[in-house]
Amino acid sequence: MIDPCDQCEEMLQPYLDRVLSDQERAEAEEHLNKCSYCAKRYRFEESLRQFVRQAVSEPMSPDLKAKLASLRTPL
Amino acid sequence: MSPETDARRIAEQERDRVRFEEEVLELSDQVYRVARRLVSSREEAEDLVQDTYARAFRSWRSYTPGTNLRAWLLRILTNLNIDRGRRDQRTPATQPMEEGDYFLYNKLEEAGGSDDEERAVERLSQEGVVQALSAVPHDFRDVIVLVDIGDFSYQEAAQILDIPIGTVMSRLHRGRRVLKSELAEATVGETA
Numbered sequence: 001m002i003d004p005c006d007q008c009e010e011m012l013q014p015y016l017d018r019v020l021s022d023q024e025r026a027e028a029e030e031h032l033n034k035c036s037y038c039a040k041r042y043r044f045e046e047s048l049r050q051f052v053r054q055a056v057s058e059p060m061s062p063d064l065k066a067k068l069a070s071l072r073t074p075l
Numbered sequence: 076m077s078p079e080t081d082a083r084r085i086a087e088q089e090r091d092r093v094r095f096e097e098e099v100l101e102l103s104d105q106v107y108r109v110a111r112r113l114v115s116s117r118e119e120a121e122d123l124v125q126d127t128y129a130r131a132f133r134s135w136r137s138y139t140p141g142t143n144l145r146a147w148l149l150r151i152l153t154n155l156n157i158d159r160g161r162r163d164q165r166t167p168a169t170q171p172m173e174e175g176d177y178f179l180y181n182k183l184e185e186a187g188g189s190d191d192e193e194r195a196v197e198r199l200s201q202e203g204v205v206q207a208l209s210a211v212p213h214d215f216r217d218v219i220v221l222v223d224i225g226d227f228s229y230q231e232a233a234q235i236l237d238i239p240i241g242t243v244m245s246r247l248h249r250g251r252r253v254l255k256s257e258l259a260e261a262t263v264g265e266t267a
Contacts, residue, residue: 009175013247041180048179048196051204053224056204056224058108064103067125071128
């Protein structure tokens with residue numbers, strides 16, 4: 001028999017991406033409600049995604065912004 | 076066509092173009108954010124974004140108003156990036172390290188002796204994430220950058236990269252796992 005936590009691990013990404021079917025989603029949630037091991041890892045994944053987004057976001061330099069504007073067709 | 080309607084048509088076109096250019100410029104921060112992580116240096120990203128904008132302004136007529144402008148711009152950008160020969164770089168002969176989705180958390184928990192998921196995220200560094208992402212092979216990284224950093228849907232990413240949606244999903248899935256394995260290595264050390 002497949003370990004329910006292994007199955008839950010497989011559903012982590014599609015669950016957070018909201019691409020599971022209603023039935024799969026209900027199955028995942030049923031397991032998450034009673035399994036703190038998996039629930040913790042799901043919460044971690046959510047925070048991780050947010051952290052990654054912030055960590056790799058680098059603002060554009062004002063110089064580049066000005067250069068882009070200068071590429072416009074002159075009026 | 077009378078000279079009057081002709082003049083009106085030209086004026087309308089001009090208005091459309093100005094509006095197009097303004098909308099395109101408003102998206103520049105988002106375009107840059109994605110570009111910055113598709114290539115390895117800031118200079119490359121800046122060049123790529125400039126070339127993208129130059130081409131977009133030149134070929135504004137090929138954009139269909141009402142369709143997704145951000146995806147249209149990114150399509151230009153990724154094509155230019157391919158033209159620059161980045162795709163010629165060989166993917167490494169060895170398969171990237173890829174573990175299960177719980178792997179990073181398990182490693183952090185093991186190393187930190189705590190099972191608090193909020194603390195676990197705090198153990199990661201900004202620099203570590205940047206390094207780990209740049210270590211992910213291009214094909215996987217492009218999809219992660221578009222979906223997780225650029226907020227594009229699977230469908231949009233598929234159109235931008237001109238690959239089937241199923242490929243987007245599998246690359247995203249595997250790429251995130253590779254990213255987490257890289258992060259585990261960067262943060263905790265030996266992952267073998």
